[in-house]
Amino acid sequence: MSSNTSSRPDLLRQTTAEATERDYFNENPAPAALEEHTAQAKEFIEFHAAAGRRVVLVTSGGTTVPLERQTVRFIDNFSAGTRGATSAEYFLESGYAVIFLHRQFSLLPYSRHYSHATDCFLDFLHESPDGRIVANEEYQEKMLKVLRQYNSAKKKNLLLTLPFTTINDYLFVLRSISQLMRTLGPNGLLYLAAAVSDFFVPPERMVEHKIQSTNATDTQKEQQAALDKKQEEDEETFDNFDSSPAVPRSKRLIVDLDPVPKFLKNLVDGWAPEGMIVSFKLETDPQILVHKAQYSLDRYQHHLVIGNLLSTRKWEVVFVAPGQQDKWIRVPRSRRKKTISGVENLVGVAASGGEVGEKPLDPSELPEGEPEMEIESLIIPAVEEMHTRHIRNVANKHT
Numbered sequence: 001m002s003s004n005t006s007s008r009p010d011l012l013r014q015t016t017a018e019a020t021e022r023d024y025f026n027e028n029p030a031p032a033a034l035e036e037h038t039a040q041a042k043e044f045i046e047f048h049a050a051a052g053r054r055v056v057l058v059t060s061g062g063t064t065v066p067l068e069r070q071t072v073r074f075i076d077n078f079s080a081g082t083r084g085a086t087s088a089e090y091f092l093e094s095g096y097a098v099i100f101l102h103r104q105f106s107l108l109p110y111s112r113h114y115s116h117a118t119d120c121f122l123d124f125l126h127e128s129p130d131g132r133i134v135a136n137e138e139y140q141e142k143m144l145k146v147l148r149q150y151n152s153a154k155k156k157n158l159l160l161t162l163p164f165t166t167i168n169d170y171l172f173v174l175r176s177i178s179q180l181m182r183t184l185g186p187n188g189l190l191y192l193a194a195a196v197s198d199f200f201v202p203p204e205r206m207v208e209h210k211i212q213s214t215n216a217t218d219t220q221k222e223q224q225a226a227l228d229k230k231q232e233e234d235e236e237t238f239d240n241f242d243s244s245p246a247v248p249r250s251k252r253l254i255v256d257l258d259p260v261p262k263f264l265k266n267l268v269d270g271w272a273p274e275g276m277i278v279s280f281k282l283e284t285d286p287q288i289l290v291h292k293a294q295y296s297l298d299r300y301q302h303h304l305v306i307g308n309l310l311s312t313r314k315w316e317v318v319f320v321a322p323g324q325q326d327k328w329i330r331v332p333r334s335r336r337k338k339t340i341s342g343v344e345n346l347v348g349v350a351a352s353g354g355e356v357g358e359k360p361l362d363p364s365e366l367p368e369g370e371p372e373m374e375i376e377s378l379i380i381p382a383v384e385e386m387h388t389r390h391i392r393n394v395a396n397k398h399t
Contacts, residue, residue: 017269020261024171028203031169037162038176041099044160045180048097054187054387056096057177059194060084061103063167067201067255072210074166075255079195080116081106083280083313083376087193088159089149090380096189097158101173103194104163110150113142167197167260175263178271186394188275189387190267195282199257211253264300276390277302278383284310286360293320304386306379311363315371317379318360321386329382330361335372
């Protein structure tokens with residue numbers, strides 16, 4: 001009797017999650033490229049599953065929230081995909097096959113070193129006397145190293161890149177690929193570094209055409225416009241102490257957003273039940289970061305939540321995992337020198353060491369610019385080690 005009672009909350013949550021998933025994917029249109037992307041992912045996963053290779057799905061970049069069906073305006077976030085693109089390179093270096101699900105036009109593995117540089121890519125090149133395009137001498141060694149790594153990944157079919165734009169695109173493709181990764185069992189790893197929107201406009205409330213900034217094209221609302229003007233004049237009478245005039249309601253854009261359903265638990269319960277799942281938690285307040293990461297861990301039952309602060313995300317992260325002490329991983333003091341354009345000279349160089357602490361860094365103690373080494377060179381080996389333990393644990397359960 002007591003065991004049945006204790007299981008009811010879990011059953012209720014599972015039923016609710018299933019209903020939420022069914023409703024969302026029935027009510028929202030599938031992206032046009034879903035079938036094509038699913039077929040590419042299926043072929044890629046089957047190829048590497050036959051070879052017994054580990055496969056990681058890396059999600060990267062931010063999702064947009066369209067405000068119109070024929071989208072002109074949308075809500076976005078600051079993510080350029082740096083964490084995801086950099087992590088993908090280190091996963092490839094560690095022998096993983098990588099499905100890189102990225103925001104269209106965000107940073108990509110390897111090309112990121114030049115597409116996100118302070119200089120234009122053309123500044124790295126010049127024309128030789130015989131009319132050929134040649135890399136400038138001071139960049140040739142670095143560019144050759146990156147080019148060789150990129151060509152090696154392509155030749156071995158280790159990298160599949162798939163784009164998304166909207167939150168809806170992302171969720172549909174994430175579900176599709178995650179379900180395909182079931183065949184990998186514990187050899188599958190989901191590394192969810194994308195900056196996913198928390199809110200969206202449901203399709204039934206989305207207008208078809210561009211939201212107008214004025215009512216000049218809507219002659220039927222002239223009377224309402226006159227009333228709004230009268231209201232504006234009345235408001236200005238009471239707001240004359242303010243230097244900025246009141247904005248009439250007719251000129252405001254009020255956006256009514258719904259929360260995006262949380263499907264992170266579905267990854268564990270149905271989409272990829274034996275895979276290892278790593279998610280990220282970004283915050284700006286150091287006082288709540290670990291608490292929020294622990295909350296996500298408890299709520300979604302992932303194997304690892306990597307917490308990072310906006311101000312120090314390139315210098316340190318915190319690993320929050322079940323049954324383990326929270327662990328801060330950071331760039332060692334000897335590598336915290338300021339650099340002008342990042343870490344091109346360290347591309348593909350596996351980092352060793354790193355500092356482990358118990359509390360976050362003080363941003364005021366860090367130099368300006370970027371660290372001399374990439375924090376992902378410390379994150380990925382630590383994740384790989386946890387993934388190895390995960391595979392071993394699943395194997396032990398089956399014996």
